[in-house]
Each structure stands twice: as C-alpha cells, then as structure tokens.
Amino acid sequence: MTPQTVDVLVIGGGATGAAALYDLARRGVRALLVEQNDFTTGTSGRYHGLLHSGGRYAVRDPETAQECIAENTILRRITPFAIEDTGGLFVATLDDPADFPAQWVTGCAAAGIPTEQLTPEQARAQEPALTPNITAVYRVPDASVDSFDLIHGFIAAARTYGCKTLIYHRVTQLIHEGDTIVGARLEDTRTGATRIIHAACILNAAGPWVSVIAGLAGIAVEVKFDRGAMIAMNMRWVNTIVNRLRPAADGDILVPVGAVCVLGTTSVMTDHPDDYRIEPWEVSKILNEAEAVVPGIRYGRALRAWAGVRPLYESPAAHHNDTAGRAVMRTFSVLDHAALHGVRGLVTVVGGKLTTCRLMAEQTVDVVCQQIGVTAPCTTAREVLPGATTRYHRLDQRLHRLEHGETPGELICECEMVTRPQIEQAIAAYGDQPVALDDLRRDLRIGMGPCQGGFCSYRAAAILQEVKGHSALETNRAFAAFVRERYQGVRPLLWGHQLRQFYLDELIYRRTLGLDWLTGDYDPHENVYAEGDHD
C-alpha cells in the first residue's frame, strides 16, 4: 500500500485528540486522527461525567481551578448538545472539617468561580434526598457532560473541514529521519494489516498511553497511573451534581447522567495504564461515602461499575519526590520534544481533565503549528461546533418519540429505548468496516440500562447477522463477547437486586437460548459436573 501523507497525525480518539483534530481543522491543517479502538474507549469513556466548575480544585490547585471555570463556560457555549446544565452543590456535613468551607470560598473567589451560599433548607428543597446533617452548602456552575456526544461532536465538526479519522488502527512504530519523526506505521487491530502515514508532525494525545508513544521515539516520559472507580446507580437520586465540601477524598461526587446517578471515585496508584480492576473495598468506600450525603443510596440498585486511569505527569523540573494520587496537580503539560529532547515532529500532551480538553488541544496545536509553520490562531472557543447534531441523549425524549410514532419499528433495547431502524442505521454508518455489538452500544446505548443486555443482546446480535450476513459462529461469538463485556462491569456489584437481575440474564443466555453451547469454546457433550474450570 502506498503511504498516505497528511500534515498532522493525531494519536488518540479521546476528548483531547478529538478536540485537537477540530482545532487543527479550523486552522486549515490537513489532519488525520488514529485511534486503536473505537472513539471514547480510553479514559474519556471511563470517567465520571462532570463538567467541573473548578470548585474541587479551588483550594489545592488554583491553576486547574481557573482553567476549569474558563473552559466550563466555553464548552457550554460551543458544545451545548453534550451538556446537561444540572448545576452543582458543594455540601459539608457534620463529619467534615469545619474550617474548610471558608478556605474554599476564598479559593473559589480567587479562581473566579461563582458560588452562592444556600441554607440547608434551601438545598434540601432543591434536592430532598440530601442528608439533614448539612453544615454548609454552596451552589456552583457544575454540569453533566456526555463524553460520547462531546467527542462525536468534535469529530463531526472536524470532518466538515475535511479532516479524517481512522479507528481500530494502532500506532506501532514511529518513522525517523535523523532526529525528526516523519510518520508512523499503523496496524489494523482487526485484520492485522499495516499501513504507513507520513506526517509533518505527530500530536500524541494517547492519554495514559502517551509514554508508550513517546517510547517509540526513544523518549522517556514519566507518567504515574492513578486508577479510579465509579458506580452507576439505577436512578437519578439527585438532579444536581453533589460534591462533598472537604479536602478532595474518595467518593466525593454524585453526578446525575441520563437516567442514572454515577458515584465516585477512588484514587489508587497502579503500574499499568490499562489496569481497570475494581477492588471490593472501593465499592464499599464509594457507597459509604455517598450514603453520608444521600442517606439510603447504598441500598439502591447498583447497575454497573467501571474504572479509569488518570495519567499524572509532573515535569522533571518541578519534581517533589513522592507525590502521588490526588496530591499531584490535575493541570496538564504540553511536551515539545524538539525543545526538550531534540526530536522534531512529535508533540505530547498529558494530564488535565475532560473539562479542559479544548484548552489542552489549543496549547498543543499551537506548538504543532509552530513546528509546521502554520500561523493561523486558535478559533475553537468562538462558536457552536458546525455540523454537530443535537444528539443529547434524554430517555424521556426517546420515549416521547416512540409514543408519538416518530421512531417506527420494534423496540430492541427496552431500557434505553432503541429501535430496530436505529440499529440498522448505526450498522450502515460503518459501511464495509466491521461492526461489533459494543460499537453499537457506544453509538446507541444498547445494553446500558438496568438489565445490562439480558434481553437486547440476542435481538441485536440477530439483527447484526441479518444485515451483515455473518456466519452463525461469528454471530454467537459476537453475542457472547458482548454479554461477557457487560458482565465485567456488573460483577463487582452482584448482590441484592442486581444479583437477581443477572441470574435472570444468565438463565436467558444459558437455558432459554443455549448460547454457551454454541460459542465453540467447549464441548457441549462434556460432563457439566466435571472438575476443571473451577468456581
């Protein structure tokens, strides 16, 4: 295959890479974004969903606090389709340090974060589920942000300027010419085919994997990995984002997202960028902390848990020795490897927040443009994204459309109200590219509701077969892969209600359908009682 040439190759289909692609597009640069999986499968799809006001950082990390409030204001303007303006509360309880609220208010004022003090009664009138043990409570401009919609919005907007994307392609090698990086070798993660892309500059937005990419250029970028877990509860216990008003700790935040409420998070240092484990203590901790703010919530139904990894970077210059986890600043760094390491053609961005992705993109693209001689300034903060659809997902809107006959066709995923024509359309959008059920999940939210795929995965697998003409075995395996993936996020939460739900799901898969006989993984005539794969 003849190598393809672009001005800039962006590595990483998370919020930062997507925002960078859009920024490059507006500056007239021909750019290609490459992502090893689907969009949003990295940290951006495993995060908490909060468009920070900056309040959380107001005391310890004023720089991040300022960045957050500025970007919060900008994203509300340019990506309204991805944001639900829930507002936020900071709540101190009897258990929290009494002197903290005063420091916090000062910090917010210094960072420019508007706060409004409420009486506990006012707060409870707005959010009746809150604890009566409130000692202080403030309103801040937090919001809930859907990273799927945000990233798809940036990508769609970049495409209107002619920029391109390539998913399921991994950068496996960087191509050097002397001290300059001139391109990359990509591997199709589904077929193994390779191709070469030449680029005047590469923008490394690989999130927790940035040091892997830098390593391909022989450059050491020291990143610490900080894992955090989140739990989705099956209803919106609160309609406003609720933060604990105390020095940042585990389980401080409740975020209403769509039909659920996401609790989190924890902070555990780990050695691997893809360590997504959730330890039992993390589940207990998160539920206990949420219980202190919203009594009764721990007896609610926990739907799904997931973990993400924050890449924490501190420039060697500003090195305090054993800082870890929350003590490391959440601000970001742009690494110009030409200036730092004498390697041209590669710029890395690391750290930061989803809230600040546009700013991170702006500052990184500034450096990239300098290297390739483009002088156009950043204009991404100016206007609503062009070409972006108003896809903001609201379950009640889907129900309304269904009930008024606006979305014809049978209902395939009852929990998230996805119809057959919607699934067919989403499949068609992939053209002749392979489609996994998990891709459809990210596109449409199938299988993300209370039953976690119990009913819709058979239906969706069969529709996928009909449209794509897959073999029976391929279809059974795609079905099994999907339900196994759904299980991973439910497994830490299997007790009480969700255990019962998953018993039913497992019975449907194993007994009603007999899926386990048909994946080719084991011999159906083997003795079920045989020892072997133990409990």
Next chain:
Amino acid sequence: MTKTTQTGSDVIVIGAGLAGLTAAVHAVQTGATVRLIAQGWGQQIVTPGWISVCDRAKDDVIAELRGYAALHPAHPYALAGDEGMIDCLERFRAITKAIGVPYGACVKAGHNLRLTTLLGAIQTPLLAPASMVSGDLTGVTGEILLVSFTGWRDFYPALAASNLAKQGITARAVLVDAPGAPQAWDLWPVELARRFDDPALRQRVIDQLRPHVQNAAKIGFPAVVGLEQHVEALADCTQQLERPCFEIATLPPSVPGTRLSNRLRRWLLRQRARVQIGHPVVHGIVENRRCVGVDVGALGHTNPFYADQFILATGGLYNGGIQSDESGRLWEPIFDLPVKGPGGTGREKWYHANLLVHRGHAVHRHTGLRVNTRMQPLDADGAPVLDNVYAAGHLLTGFNPLTDGCAEGIALATALKAVQVALALEAQKSY
C-alpha cells in the same frame, strides 16, 4: 392447636414456583386444608417451561440420576430419595393433563428430549409441554420450518436455522405477518398468544404459511400459539398445515409458564385451597422450635395466618427466599434459617471472572439451605432447626440451576418429599 379457626389450615405453603405450587397440589390431594401464600409467581413465568431433570443424561435419565445420587448423598435428589423421583414426574404429568396443559416426554422411553432454542441450540429436558414435545428432534431427518413474524423482535429464525445446520439439522426460516393489529413496537409474547386464541386471527397466519410448508417435516413457532385455547390453536395449525407444529421457548415472559401457573391456581381454588399471590410472608411466628404461623404483609400492616405444617418454597437468591448484601451476608428472611454460602470472605468467591464459565458461578451452586432427608432445614451441627418447617426447590443448596440442568426436577422431587413428610407427621400427631 390453631389460634383462630378462620385463619388456621393444615398446611401453609410459601411460594408459587414449581415447588410451592406442586406442594400445594399434593397436599390438597391428600385431603389437607391448604393455604398458599406467595409474593408473586415463581420462575416458571420467565423460564422456557420445560422440566429439566438431568439434562446431561445420555441414556435412561432416571438410571443415571440414581447413579449420581448414590455418589452424592448430600445432593437434593439423594435427599429426596428415588421412589419420589419417578412418582413426582408421574404426578406432574397427571395434574398437568387434568388442567389442560399436558406435559409429555420423548418417544424413546426414559430419554431426554432434544428441543431447539430460539438461537438454534439444543436443550435436553426430560419433560416439556406437549406443544414443545412435538418438536423433539430425536431421530428427525427432514427439514424443519421455523416461523416468526415480520417486525417481531423476539425470534430471528434465520439465525436459529444457521446454528441448527451446524448440528446437522436442516431448517428453513420464514417470516409472516403477525396475527391481529399492525405491528406494535413492544409486542409481548403473552399478547401475541392471546391473538392466537382467536380462530380468525390464527387463520390468517395459517393461510400465509401454506405456500411455505413444502417439504417441511415439522413446523416450529415461537411459544405464543394460544393462551387459553392453546391446545385447540396448535391442533388447528397442525391439522391445516398437515405437519406436526411445535413451540419454541421465548424470551420472558413465558407463555407456557403463564398457562401452567394460571391453571394450577384455578385448580387449587376449585379444590377449596386458599391462594394468596401478591403477599409477602415477612416473618415466621415460632414457639418452642415449632412454627405456629406466619405474618403476611398487607398495606402498612401484617396479618397472621396459622397452620400446623409449613412448606417453605421461596426460591433462593432469585425470588427473595435468600437475601444478599454488599458485605457478602446471606440470610433467609422469614425464619432466619442458617444459609450455606460459597465461603471465603465477603463476596470474593461468588462469581467467576468469565460469565459463561462451564461450571457456573459458586454463588448459585452453594447458596441455599441444607436439609436432611425429611427436608428439614439444618443448623451448623446438622440438627433440624424447626420441627414443622420443610424446605423445597431452588431454596436448597447443592446444585446450580443455571448449569446443572436439574432445577425443575429438584423442585418437583423435593416438594413431593416435603409434603409426604409433613402430612405423615400430621397423621401421627393426631393419635
């Protein structure tokens, strides 16, 4: 003995699953006065509707089961004993025939059936509703025609046909218009089944199918062919299409299970049993190791009901017979009976990392009540906890209902045993 004559009965059965319902039937048949109390219907309203006794048995099922029970004396089948095994199946066939939802078995006596699923896998229960038995694939060589409805979300026959082909069975898929009003976006199996009760609506399906029958040896429908008139409905299809027609279990809710539940309930009511479905038992009233009554939840308060014997068939982790929490605690909420679990600290041993692991998950295999051969729940030392409470069905420990293919057989066998013990005791006591 009983506190008030109005609310007293010989036996209270708690639970309306297969275990509870058949226990009530047996008790009624011996002439006892029976009250059945359940929070809701049992699992049969979501299951395929067949009776798995020992799905893995290749030959004579009962012989294999006896061999297995002899090697595993703590297994519920061993505890129930093997006379009861055959007896409970015969009684089940008799009662289902009497109420008009007959269950049948493989033509090859004592062997398991071979029934296709919606996905085209083959499941091997011992008994099934007659409407499914006509789809037995044992020895079938001809082509199977699989029927579904255009725009119906719950059965994709082409996928089933392609999976059956892999297993050497020729099948062909056809879609016809559903009976009745144009396609609704959420057409449930039970609603479709009601439409099949109407001869005129059914006729339209049959007429559409005629040209597609061709060489088919049998014709398979999703299990929605009639709710109240299902025997007539299926016979009508079979007669007009001149091929054996059969039903394939659907996703929940289960039409075959709904037919069975409705008719068992009506039968029990006709026999003057009291049937209260929709009421949880919240608490057992115990005096000196004997249960004298149960408190039953009603709006904002509880009502006591009294009896001499109690059959506990509350269904284990799925239906609330056993409760679980985040810390890994497992408890039986009515009598606080000792619950055996998978062991380990917290929930660490409950679930395997792989959902579809062959042997299934430890939490389902191990969680339940330990009982003796009299079906009495035991304490840690192996002694009965209460003199007149007997447990049956999914509530017992020692088998995995998801993987072992024996849960329904266990429900029937242990329910029969529990009733036999309870009523024999009752007879002794009155002397």
